[in-house]
Amino acid sequence: MKRIGVLTSGGDxxxxxxxxxxxxRSACGFGLEVVGIRRGYAGLLAEEFVELGPRSVAxxxxxxGTMLGTARCEEMKLPEGLKKGAESLxxxxxxxxxxxxxDGTFRGAQALxxxxxxxxxxxxxxxxxxxxxxDYTIGFDxxxxxxxxxxxxxxxxxxxxxxxxxxxxxxxxRGFIALDVGIACGAxxxxxxxxxxNLDDLCANIQSQFAGGKRASIVVVAEGDDAGHAFEVxxxxxxxxxxxxxxxxxxxxxxxxxxxxxxRLLSSKLGAGAVKVLAExxxxxxxxxxxxxxxxxxxxxxxxxQKELNVEMLQLMKTLAR
Numbered sequence: 001m002k003r004i005g006v007l008t009s010g011g012d013x014x015x016x017x018x019x020x021x022x023x024x025r026s027a028c029g030f031g032l033e034v035v036g037i038r039r040g041y042a043g044l045l046a047e048e049f050v051e052l053g054p055r056s057v058a059x060x061x062x063x064x065g066t067m068l069g070t071a072r073c074e075e076m077k078l079p080e081g082l083k084k085g086a087e088s089l090x091x092x093x094x095x096x097x098x099x100x101x102x103d104g105t106f107r108g109a110q111a112l113x114x115x116x117x118x119x120x121x122x123x124x125x126x127x128x129x130x131x132x133x134x135d136y137t138i139g140f141d142x143x144x145x146x147x148x149x150x151x152x153x154x155x156x157x158x159x160x161x162x163x164x165x166x167x168x169x170x171x172x173x174r175g176f177i178a179l180d181v182g183i184a185c186g187a188x189x190x191x192x193x194x195x196x197x198n199l200d201d202l203c204a205n206i207q208s209q210f211a212g213g214k215r216a217s218i219v220v221v222a223e224g225d226d227a228g229h230a231f232e233v234x235x236x237x238x239x240x241x242x243x244x245x246x247x248x249x250x251x252x253x254x255x256x257x258x259x260x261x262x263x264r265l266l267s268s269k270l271g272a273g274a275v276k277v278l279a280e281x282x283x284x285x286x287x288x289x290x291x292x293x294x295x296x297x298x299x300x301x302x303x304x305x306q307k308e309l310n311v312e313m314l315q316l317m318k319t320l321a322r
Contacts, residue, residue: 001032001095001096001119001278002033003032003033003093003095004023004027004033004034004035004094004097004275004278005034005049005089005094005096005098006035006052006068006097006098006100007036007037007040007041007097007098007099007100008040008068008070008101009071009099009104010040010070010072010102010105011102011126012255013125013138013140013142013143013255014064014127014138014139014142014256014257014259014260015125015263015264016066016100016125016138016267017063017064017065017259018060019100019123019125019138019267019270020057020067020068020100020271021060021267022267022268022269022271022272024053024057025054025057026272027275028054030279032278032279034052035050035051035052035092036056036068037049037068038050038069039068039069039071040073041071041073041075041085042071042072042073045075045081045088047088047091047092049092062259064257064258064259073108076108077108082111082115083115085112089112090116095118096120096283097118097119097120097121098121098122099120099123100138101123101125102126102128102131103131105125106303107303110284110299113283119281119283119284120284121274121283121284121285121287122285123138123287124137124286125137125138125139126138126139126140127170127177127254127255128140128171128174128176129176129177129307131288132297132301132302132303132305133286133288133295133297133302133307134286134297135290136262136266137288138259138266139259139263140263141260141262141266142257142259142260142262142263143170143177143254143255144177144180144184146250146254146257147185147254148181148184150248150253151167151185154167154248155185155218158217158218159215162215162216163245163246164206164216164217164219164237164241164246165219165248166230166231166233166234166247166248167187167218167219167220167230167248167249167250168223168248168251169221169222169223169250169254170254170255172193172224173193174192174193174194174222174224174309175191175193175194175224175225175309177222177254178191178222179192179317182220182317183316185220186218186320187218187220187317188205188217188218188321189205189206189220189318190221190314190317191221191225191227191233192314193222193224194311195314196226197227199233199236203237203240205318206241206243209321221233234247269289270287270288270294273294277296284298284299285298286298286299
């Protein structure tokens, strides 16, 4: 192993820059050369390569987004695209690849690993925290803190007007962000894709809370909840209860901004772990963190096995929302 590549793919997440920095500087510690690949797999196919050294990644630890850029790449799902990607890696004399992203990124990495002898390791970078094999993914903590800060501000105006708010957070298929945000901000209810929403129960809970003396009620809605987006849920519940309500969609604000200290630490640990795996000759795995330790999980398990939402925390949320 003499020369490794690093790319960020899929949705951006705060902490990706910290992970790139860790990969580059850890690789230098092993005497390895590093090539940055711009725009993820799209840049790989276009051979958008840049040499990276310790100074190339200076002052990016605290920056959101990704200095390498990212993109979706449908071509990488086709045999022709995979073949082209493998040829691009060989042309650049890349022996190993660190792919930072979510399940789509890892599917592409696994497919590449199957048609080439280049060693490939994944690093979980997605705000959704939906990757099997790690307790937390890079960007999740920052996204949760961003949403909590926004809802803390929303609660001020909600209580001033004795109003019901529906706040939508990201999570098209999984409710990890919504659940953590809901508990951390003291929400009165949380709607997640993993648990079917009963609108009758939701309405009854809201009525009971206001009757019990609450001056405001905040319901956190994951964008992929079966009852619909926050506007749909608000319309249904507001109509049934004949209550004044407001809707706030936090949206892509959750993706941006400086990564939290937790995400910087996680990125640094996993970036270094990925380089160590490559330097020791292993491939086809994702490095994650479980119970504070860096662990390796076969890439194909990161998407074929589902990471379970702790539904007991939903009950805790309801208990604490009394």
